[in-house]
Amino acid sequence: xxxxxxxxxxxxxxxxxxxxxxxxxxxxxxxxxxxxxxxxxxxxxxxxxxxxxxxxxxxxxxxxxxxxxxxxxxxxxxxxxxxxxxxxxxxxxxxxxxxxxxxxxxxxxxx
Amino acid sequence: xxxxxxxxxxxxxxxxxxxxxxxxxxxxxxxxxxxxxxxxxxxxxxxxxxxxxxxxxxxxxxxxxxxxxxxxxxxxxxxxxxxxxxxxxxxxxxxxxxxxxxxxxxxxxxx
DNA sequence: AATAAATGTCGTATGTTTGCGACATAAAAC
DNA sequence: GTTTTATGTCGCAAACATACGACATTTATT
Numbered sequence: 001x002x003x004x005x006x007x008x009x010x011x012x013x014x015x016x017x018x019x020x021x022x023x024x025x026x027x028x029x030x031x032x033x034x035x036x037x038x039x040x041x042x043x044x045x046x047x048x049x050x051x052x053x054x055x056x057x058x059x060x061x062x063x064x065x066x067x068x069x070x071x072x073x074x075x076x077x078x079x080x081x082x083x084x085x086x087x088x089x090x091x092x093x094x095x096x097x098x099x100x101x102x103x104x105x106x107x108x109x110x111x
Numbered sequence: 112x113x114x115x116x117x118x119x120x121x122x123x124x125x126x127x128x129x130x131x132x133x134x135x136x137x138x139x140x141x142x143x144x145x146x147x148x149x150x151x152x153x154x155x156x157x158x159x160x161x162x163x164x165x166x167x168x169x170x171x172x173x174x175x176x177x178x179x180x181x182x183x184x185x186x187x188x189x190x191x192x193x194x195x196x197x198x199x200x201x202x203x204x205x206x207x208x209x210x211x212x213x214x215x216x217x218x219x220x221x222x
Numbered sequence: 223a224a225t226a227a228a229t230g231t232c233g234t235a236t237g238t239t240t241g242c243g244a245c246a247t248a249a250a251a252c
Numbered sequence: 253g254t255t256t257t258a259t260g261t262c263g264c265a266a267a268c269a270t271a272c273g274a275c276a277t278t279t280a281t282t
Contacts, residue, residue: 005163006137006138008163010137010141013141013144014137017136017137020132020135021131024131025128026121026128029120033124033212033213036213037216047229051116052119052271052272053273054230055230055231059269059270062230074279076228077229077279078228078229083216088213092207092214095206095210096203101147102143102144102199103200103203105147158258165242165260166241166242167241169261171240185249187249187257188249188257188259189249190258190259
């Protein structure tokens with residue numbers, strides 16, 4: 001009874017799925033959105049923007065960082081976060097291509 | 112101590128997150144891929160294609176159905192599944208737009 | 223040096239997802 | 253009408269995700 005059987009699928013699908021998972025929580029989307037909204041890198045007062053505890057926001061930030069979607073620069077006691085736009089762009093394209101391939105398939109339900 | 116605080120976020124973000132969650136498992140991506148690969152609607156021999164138990168595949172199919180990404184037509188003892196291409200197209204665009212907005216933000220890390 | 227501010231990590235509780243065997247149902251084949 | 257085939261649902265166990273308070277650390281202020 002082995003759980004987490006993800007490894008039986010192609011790495012391509014695993015990677016896309018892993019990326020989708022990062023986007024699968026509104027808090028993380030809100031964080032990305034907020035960072036993008038500031039025209040400068042803004043520190044962890046993301047925390048005051050997001051209606052969750054500091055701990056929880058910090059965790060979500062770590063996940064985004066692990067996924068390579070953001071990165072933080074320490075400056076004194078503060079940390080300045082910003083988007084990794086190349087990575088985001090790359091994943092956007094990958095996601096889009098996957099969906100496109102699906103949408104283009106003429107899967108006609110003749111029944 | 113209320114868990115599942117998703118409802119504090121905008122419905123827009125909640126919806127995008129919910130969609131991402133459906134794509135967040137390689138088995139579901141593999142199922143979508145497989146259906147798209149057949150040029151006709153193919154019944155649940157998706158099951159023999161996916162290296163998971165029939166039960167588990169059935170569950171993933173239900174999730175995809177609930178999300179409106181596929182739909183099944185009963186014919187005798189068999190069920191023919193096919194993609195809801197309009198829905199897929201719509202979500203593809205929505206996802207893409209969100210990512211685009213992020214990627215375009217000139218979040219310059221000056222530090 | 224002592225205190226305050228900003229942030230991160232640990233442990234833990236709760237909730238959700240994944241996976242499967244066993245059972246249920248319903249149409250088809252015999 | 254009984255058996256076979258295809259599929260779905262139930263209940264459970266393991267794993268994973270989410271959320272937070274308490275503690276730790278590190279730099280700034282006094």
